Amino acid sequence: MKKPILLLMLVLAGVAILSFWQSPAAVLYSLVAAVKSAAQPNQTASLSETTLQIKDKNFNQSAMLQASPFAKNKTIDLSSDEVKTDPHLNSILNTPDKEIISPEEAARRKKMETLGYMVPADYLTKDLQSLKKLAKSGDAYAMVHLGEKYYFELNKNPDNPDYDPQTDYANQAKSTFKDALVAGNIRSAGIIAELYLQENNRVDAYAWHLISDRLGDSISADWFRTTKVYTxxxxxxxxxxxAKLPVLIAELxxxxxxxxxxPIFKS
Structure with missing residues (x-):
């Protein structure tokens, strides 16, 4: 029990000595690394907890952070060029929070990935308002993920904090996927076909499959051909x-x- 404590004290003393000629950023990184390597499982100091403290939503990023209790009151300005150019501190400050998803959501994303519908990973952690803003600017990836949120997360889910009882999320999702399609995401037609399949609307599902086929989206079209509705x-x-094709094309x-x-279809 005494040995780990003695080791920790020696490491911290070494960090204090180094602090006289190291930069504040280097001192902070050394301290974090030292505590992480010396701490036992039952100790509270860890890199992840340090990260959580720095990334606290209520933390003012322009505030001054104490580098070390042994650093003679040296402080670090998180907005300074020193921090911005320090790769170690940047790795701490910019580490995204890990997203927690249900097994059902994981399975859905795997299926979407198999069909080629997935968006870049960083979009998956964006909140609803951020996605709406990006979608409004014409970001097709944001539109796709926004449509997924509407249909699979908010649709008929009043427990979701973003739920709006006045919104028809099923139709809103389809409308958003249509916008994504005209913005260049070719597989959005296949997603719409799948949504109609889930609603057992076979005519509309088949019609959107024909849209996918006409656009040359072989992945979505080939997948639809394996469904019972098609066979x-x-x-x-x-x-x-x-008969629905002219109406759908005109809408797009x-x-x-x-x-x-x-227009995605030549007149």
Missing amino acids: EASDQLKQAAK DSRSKAANRT
């Missing part, structure tokens, strides 16, 4: 789906013009 589709269903072209984009 058991009657001629009547196929004709009804084809209208969205393209509203967003000042080139």
Whole structure:
């Protein structure tokens, strides 16, 4: 018991000596590394806890942080160039919080990844308002993830803190995926087809499959061809789906013009 404590005291003493010629940033990193290596499992000092303290939502990033109790009141300005250029402190300050997801959500994302629908990982941790802002600026990735949130997280889920009882999330999700499609995310048509499949709307699902096929999205189109709706589709269903194509194409072209984009279907 005494040996670890003695070791920790020796390490901290060494850090104090180094502090006379090290930069404040280097002192802080040395202190964090020392505590992390010397601490036992039952001790509270750790790199992760230091990270949490620095990344506390209520922490003022322009405030002064005490570098070390042995550093003669040396302080670190988190907005200074010294911190910005220090790779070790940057790794602490900029480490994103780990997202916690349910097994169902993990399975859904795996399926979306298999179908090629996934967005870059950093988008998965963005909150609803950030995604809305990016989507409004024309970010197709944000639109895709926003649509996923609408349909799979907020739809019929009043326990979600972002839930708005006045919003029809199922239709809002489809509208957002349509915007993503005209913004350049070709697989959004396949996502819409899948949403209609979940709602057992076979005609609309088949119609959006035809949109995917026309756009050359072979991944989505080939996947749809494996579904029971496709393999058991009657001629009547196929004709009804084809009849919807002109209306869907006109809607997409209208969205393209509203967003000042080139229509995805040639006139």
